[in-house]
Amino acid sequence: MFRENLKYILPVVLPLIILALPASSFGIDGLTQVEHRVIAIFVMAALCWVLEPIPIYATSVLIIVFELLLISENGLWFATNDHPDLQGKLLAQSTIMATFASPIIMLFLGGFFLAMAASKYRLDINLARVLLRPFGHKPKYVMLGLMLITAVFSMFMSNTATTAMMLSILTPVLAFFGAKDLGKVAFTLSVPVAANIGGIATPIGTPPNAVALKYLVDQYSVSFAQWMVFGVPFVAVMLLIAWLLLVALFPPTITKIDLNIKGRFLKTPKALLVYITFIGTILLWLMGELHGMSSYVVAMIPVAVFSSFKIINKEDLRNISWDVLWLVSGGIALGVALDKSGLAANAIAAIPFANFHPLLLIVGASALCLLMANFMSNTATANLLLPLVAALGASMQSLLPYGGHVALVLAVTFSASLGMSLPVSTPPNALAYASGHIKNTQMLKVGVVIGIIGLLVTFAMVFLLNKMGIIGA
């Protein structure tokens, strides 16, 4: 009974204990009250995201509300009326509330509009039909096609929606497999694996990437096109490895399969507008240097077009995944609090990180991130780890020869998407597992191998990027 309630007790009690401790007990010189409270909020967020007593997006809202109550200029009276020296730097309420509508959130909103319109006007399913055709009927190659298409779609749509769509294409075909045919396992696993990997390729592919964008600003900024320059090759390499692995582990015995997707491209004026806007937005994202618009500004164009032409109507608007947007907002708010309160800088100064080998930091942080992402939400993992890692990266001079801040942030971000060894690791995994065609152990085997190889490929990529001078000093 007590153990069961621990997930409710710990997130309440531990932050309160932290608040009650004297400021001197944290080993940080001159810890202000605001910084002290930020530590408590951070611990609460960590416990809530790991133990999940409340939905993960609710944790994000809690972070923002507690920040407003405890560390904003307009918070509770007793939290704002002490001597400035003791109290430390309070944040403006607008800074905290603005995380709900930060440019990163707007970028994602634009992505959601594109995905919703594409799905509503059946662009996704029709593209899948056409793109699958060249892969013929041999199971091995059909699977490769399926994985490529899943990955490409998940670069622009949510990984979960892409997985659901591809699995629904796959379900009728799996009925033709023999009861003992391992190919069923390979096919069912190929979709979530490709979706999880595919999300890495673009800034809007998956929410952890959005969280990373918060720490890739100013001199460290990475544009949409730049992200794809390393994201797409990384995904291509990983897909190839995953495909070879699945074919080797679970070879299909069936000799021919026929994915029969019905339908044809819509040719109504609205549908054409959706196609044009979709392609146009992606082109504008890729050619940022030509027209000068940032990817955030570009993302607002489909929002305007689809709203004006009633392609996304009021009902669709209600169905937007606000939970995902809020989840990211909370992560951004946590980062803002750590940064603006001065806690990040003070804490880093207090701990002798300079003695650590920088490679140990990159490898250690990525491995920790991969481990956490296997057991909890990828976005929550990124929300927790990236602000800490980013603070470290920006302050560690010894990291520079290895690609610096950007290398560290990218390695950790990619690792967050590589956790896929359990049904609970990601929603795509849960959906595939629900089909009943795969066993826990089979998913575990594939997930662990891909996680470890993925980590190694990430390090190789960061090394190459640094050698080519794309990142780093």
Add this chain to the structure above:
Amino acid sequence: MEKINIICVDDEREVLDAVMRDLDYFSDTFNIEECESAAECLDLLEELDAQQEYVAIIISDHVMPGKSGVELLSEIAVDERFLGTKKLLLTGLATQADTIQAINDARLDHFLEKVWDPQTLLQTVKELLTEYIVEQGIDYQAYIDKLDAPTLYRLIKP
């Protein structure tokens, strides 16, 4: 987890027992209620609504003393508190007029004939339950091992 109910209505005890046996698969995650008349079902609905619990599916017989199954389901169909509730008629004795009324007024989601195949009943309830949970915006992940995967794939949208 949310409290989600499945209600079975039949005046014959043996039939209720048989339905309960066939739906035992759901009993550890969902609450399965038995009612022996339409009136009892309506009372139960009031009670569940007062507790703000979800009523996912009503499985009803047609020919019963007092209010008939089709009358019961028609009444529920226009009650805005149970708009999304899935309605399944399980009967061997429905005339064509009853069936027409069941489709037009009760807005049936499914019609099963007595004697039913337990596997079919289980699969039907699974699909209806999946539809209900997704349509109501309940977090499906918590129930995913009891839901119908193909239905889930079809309903999840970006």
